[in-house]
Amino acid sequence: MTSDILVTGGTGTLGRPVVRRLQDAGAKVRVLSRRSREAGEGVEYVTGDLATGQGIEAAVDGAEIIVHCAGSNKGDEDKARNLVQAAARAGTRHLVYISVVGADRIPVVSAADRAMFGYFASKLAAERVVADSGLPWTTLRATQFHDLILLVAQQMTKLPVIPVPAGIRFQPVDAGEVADQLVELALGTPAGLAPDIAGPRVYTVPELLHGYLRASGKRRPMVPVPIPGQAARAVRAGVILAPGRAVGRRTWEDFLAERVLSRA
Numbered sequence: 001m002t003s004d005i006l007v008t009g010g011t012g013t014l015g016r017p018v019v020r021r022l023q024d025a026g027a028k029v030r031v032l033s034r035r036s037r038e039a040g041e042g043v044e045y046v047t048g049d050l051a052t053g054q055g056i057e058a059a060v061d062g063a064e065i066i067v068h069c070a071g072s073n074k075g076d077e078d079k080a081r082n083l084v085q086a087a088a089r090a091g092t093r094h095l096v097y098i099s100v101v102g103a104d105r106i107p108v109v110s111a112a113d114r115a116m117f118g119y120f121a122s123k124l125a126a127e128r129v130v131a132d133s134g135l136p137w138t139t140l141r142a143t144q145f146h147d148l149i150l151l152v153a154q155q156m157t158k159l160p161v162i163p164v165p166a167g168i169r170f171q172p173v174d175a176g177e178v179a180d181q182l183v184e185l186a187l188g189t190p191a192g193l194a195p196d197i198a199g200p201r202v203y204t205v206p207e208l209l210h211g212y213l214r215a216s217g218k219r220r221p222m223v224p225v226p227i228p229g230q231a232a233r234a235v236r237a238g239v240i241l242a243p244g245r246a247v248g249r250r251t252w253e254d255f256l257a258e259r260v261l262s263r264a
């Protein structure tokens with residue numbers, strides 16, 4: 001297998017294992033990054049910015065398959081638009097996108113909704129850009145990666161008392177397992193909206209934080225904080241969970257044992 005595959009976001013948490021797995025499958029991989037990087041470990045880097053469109057024509061040129069993992073907390077629909085316009089001109093035969101569970105079920109209506117959950121509206125808009133691109137496409141929605149929960153836990157536990165968003169639960173998933181699934185989809189035929197991928201267990205925020213505190217040998221009191229708005233209500237009702245798709249095997253505790261306990 002020697003297809004030319006472009007991985008946007010190939011330097012990120014999800015993109016790195018995606019690149020490794022594509023290489024293991026024998027693909028020729030190119031990575032888009034905003035920073036210029038030397039080619040290394042069989043990967044070619046192309047410099048470009050999806051937010052402005054700069055460098056994207058060259059990045060997609062000759063890419064038969066694009067795995068679009070680039071993203072940030074804002075503006076993913078604009079990044080997707082710049083990418084699909086260039087990909088359509090380049091004749092890409094499969095565009096694969098990673099989105100988030102609940103993107104289609106969170107009402108982002110008020111300013112409060114947008115401030116806390118605007119990311120989900122942006123992911124849904126990006127999904128629509130992909131689906132309407134005219135290119136053969138596959139979109140996979142995943143729950144939050146362990147790495148993201150860890151980052152948030154590290155930030156929150158810097159405070160002497162942790163404000164905990166009341167009633168919100170997560171079903172974190174291993175980014176490596178999401179990468180496995182995304183690569184399998186990328187190398188298959190375009191599937192449209194694929195079945196969601198979620199981790200093995202649903203946790204309350206205090207459960208996630210207690211796990212982290214235990215693993216890092218810390219103690220902190222927590223206070224529940226109510227989050228206003230329709231979006232928060234939907235999240236409390238569980239729209240960011242996919243209990244029927246708990247296909248991930250690595251638990252939050254497994255992740256902590258490797259990433260936090262081994263360093264403690």
Ligand SMILES: NC(=O)c1ccc[n+]([C@@H]2O[C@H](COP(=O)([O-])OP(=O)(O)OC[C@H]3O[C@@H](n4cnc5c(N)ncnc54)[C@H](OP(=O)(O)O)[C@@H]3O)[C@@H](O)[C@H]2O)c1
Pocket residue numbers: 008009010011012013014015032033034035048049050051052068069070071072079098099100101123142143144145146148
């Ligand atoms: N993290 C989660 O829990 C989670 C859950 C579900 C879905 N997702 C989705 O999965 C994707 C990857 O998430 P991640 O956690 O791996 O992200 P990450 O670690 O923050 O990495 C983001 C990647 O996006 C690239 N990027 C950002 N803005 C860009 C721009 N304007 N132009 C080109 N590249 C840009 C960065 O590349 P450079 O810095 O090298 O330019 C980096 O490789 C995102 O689409 C995210 O929405 C994430």
